[in-house]
Amino acid sequence: MPAESASTERADMNTVSTTPLVRKLIAAQPFWVTVAVIIMCAVMSWLEPDSFPTKDNFFNITRNFAYIGIMALGMMAVIITGGIDLSVGSVMGLCGIVCGLVLQAGYPWWLAVLAGLGAGALCGIVNGVLVAFVGLPSFVVTLGMLAAARSFAVVLSENKMIYDFGPDSDIFTAIGGGEIYGLSNMIWLLLLMTVVFGFVFRFTVWGRHLYATGGNEAAARLAGVPVNRVKLQAYIVCAMTSAIAAIMVVGWQGSAINALGTGYELRVIASTVIGGANLMGGEGGAFAAFIGATLIEVIRNSLLMAGIDSNWQGAFVGAFIVLAVLLERIRGSRTD
Amino acid sequence: MGFDREGRESVAVLELRAISKHFGAIEALSNVDFALECGEIVGLMGDNGAGKSTLVKIMAGNFRPSGGELLLEGRPVHFHKPVDARTAGIEVVYQDLALCNNLTASANVFLAREQTRGFWPFRILDDRAMNERARELFAELKSETRPADTVRVMSGGQRQAVAIARTHLSKARIVLMDEPTAAISVRQVAEVLDLLRRLREQGMAVVLISHRMPDVFGVADRIVVLRRGHKVADKPIKDSSPEEVTGLITGAIRAA
Helix, strand or coil: CHHHHHHHHHHHCCCCCHHHHHHHHHHCHHHHHHHHHHHHHHHHHHHCCCCCCCHHHHHHHHHHHHHHHHHHHHHHHHHHCCCCCCCHHHHHHHHHHHHHHHHHCCCCHHHHHHHHHHHHHHHHHHHHHHHHHCCCCHHHHHHHHHHHHHHHHHHHCCCCCECCCCCCHHHHHHHHHCEECCEEHHHHHHHHHHHHHHHHHHHCHHHHHHHHHHHCHHHHHHHCCCHHHHHHHHHHHHHHHHHHHHHHHHHHHCCECCCCCCCHHHHHHHHHHHHCCCCCCCCCCHHHHHHHHHHHHHHHHHHHHCCCCCCHHHHHHHHHHHHHHHHHHHHHHHHC | CCCCCCCCCCCCCEEEEEEEEEECCEEEEEEEEEEECCCCEEEEEECCCCCHHHHHHHHCCCCCCCEEEEEECCEEECCCCHHHHHHCCEEEECCCCCCCCCCEHHHHHCCCCCCEECCCCCCEECHHHHHHHHHHHHHHCCCCCCCCCEHHHCCHHHHHHHHHHHHHHCCCCEEEEECCCCCCCHHHHHHHHHHHHHHHHCCCEEEEECCCHHHHHHHCCEEEEEECCEEEEEEEHHHCCHHHHHHHHHCCCCCC
């Protein structure tokens, strides 16, 4: 077996370099998820020509997965390092409430944005320090944060909905609820962030160190990669994407409720895993997060259109997570 | 009282003088002298618990000796942590190789020493330059490893080449190899032994820690045998024999 692969490798050496690229593409999970999205959209357009392929529906779908996609990008950074962040939904809820309270108190919109981001960063620092420097399992730490951040949100909001956004209400709601060229601001932000995250993951030293940490933490440490710092930063980035999502959604909905983001951790993690992230770490990318979030929303939308109870979405998402991990396991056992 | 190779007057690149190490009441090493010269491969042998890995860990800066001193090119040195040893030019290739399977060969060679181009915030990885340099390093080692291949798909021999190329990149003078042939096929063992010879040709000092008698006798210039924390032999390989070494390791022969 090793002799065979060695000889084929040698044969490849002289062939053009485009063939491995095509092969890489075909072997990549995001490629197949993209194909699935296209097929689903085509089928739905054929089945429901009056309601699915409309401008309104496109606007809705793209806005509905945009904030999940934004959070999935941050989650991707954590998952690449081999960790997981279960607290994203609660952190989103907390950041939303903080934003709402700052606006309600009459402060300007940018202060609300900064406060929301600050609250996110703080949660990320707590998660990151406990995981990277104290060495607790990310599952446990972020499960604790899931409970704690939600409880802070409830306490801070005094269990009331915040809808009086003060003098800067118009600006704040325009950020999250506005549209450019017929698409919501949120999807534009997601597209921009996907490009930025893709660049960082693929082309920067920090990105390389994320993958190295997830691939073999001990080896990365021995080589001199600042593993603890990289992990801490990943958790901060993740929590801050939750804060960004919170700012956008609170602006779009025109109100902040402390239940915002409940259960989103599942959809966010599912997006990354469906896109091709490996929960064991070391694999994934920005486009994977984007396309994973897209697929989940297209499925939900299609179920609605087909007249099926949309609560079936949970069953589909759950099945997809297990299936994606199962496929990964099968692929992994074949290469080892 | 370092070991002198006959006919040659050279300062040892690394010399250990009367090194002792005890963990509580347990004496892991006692009074071990050990010298290493450029362009030589020293086979370090001994049974489990004989003190091989303790000795290597002292040289690599993982442990500080309880007694004795280390001299690097005649000057005393103190390693407080592995980084100190590495900056002094001592690299360790670990038994489990310590590579990231999900990264390419060149990404592993350059891990934590990445080359970049451009300026912040567009300072990006210069993969082309790193692949090119990695290709040169593999060529020097006469290995068929390709820089852009992912380590996951590589053979054990190629992985060794990646791990050794790492030490090359840092311009190490001393390479400590911990059981490099323990977990690979026979064909790949030959490949790895060739890599070691390449290192010797380039003037590096190599310490080969191994259980495998044929490997040590196939490639080493000198053999050092430890038994229960004492050095029981330190002689040119041509003056020894596998039978003698086996006797020394087991204690059937007291010293040679």
